[in-house]
């Protein structure tokens with residue numbers, strides 16, 4: 001896949017959680033970051049500010065996806081390895 005043809009996906013499936021990706025106006029976002037990740041009642045959500053250049057949107061998507069992977073991984077670890085719980 002050539003990078004310049006990359007489009008922001010609508011959904012990213014991680015093991016155990018489906019993450020919706022929304023490129024939205026900032027008025028629909030909380031805080032003043034360019035993007036954020038959060039769990040929702042039906043999975044997860046990444047929001048990215050629509051006024052960013054596409055290269056920055058890709059960067060934010062990967063940044064938030066790494067947060068999501070980290071969080072999902074820790075939930076999994078805590079389920080299977082209780083010793084890691086704080």
Ligand SMILES: [Zn+2]
Nearest residue numbers: 036063064067
């Ligand atoms: Zn971050």
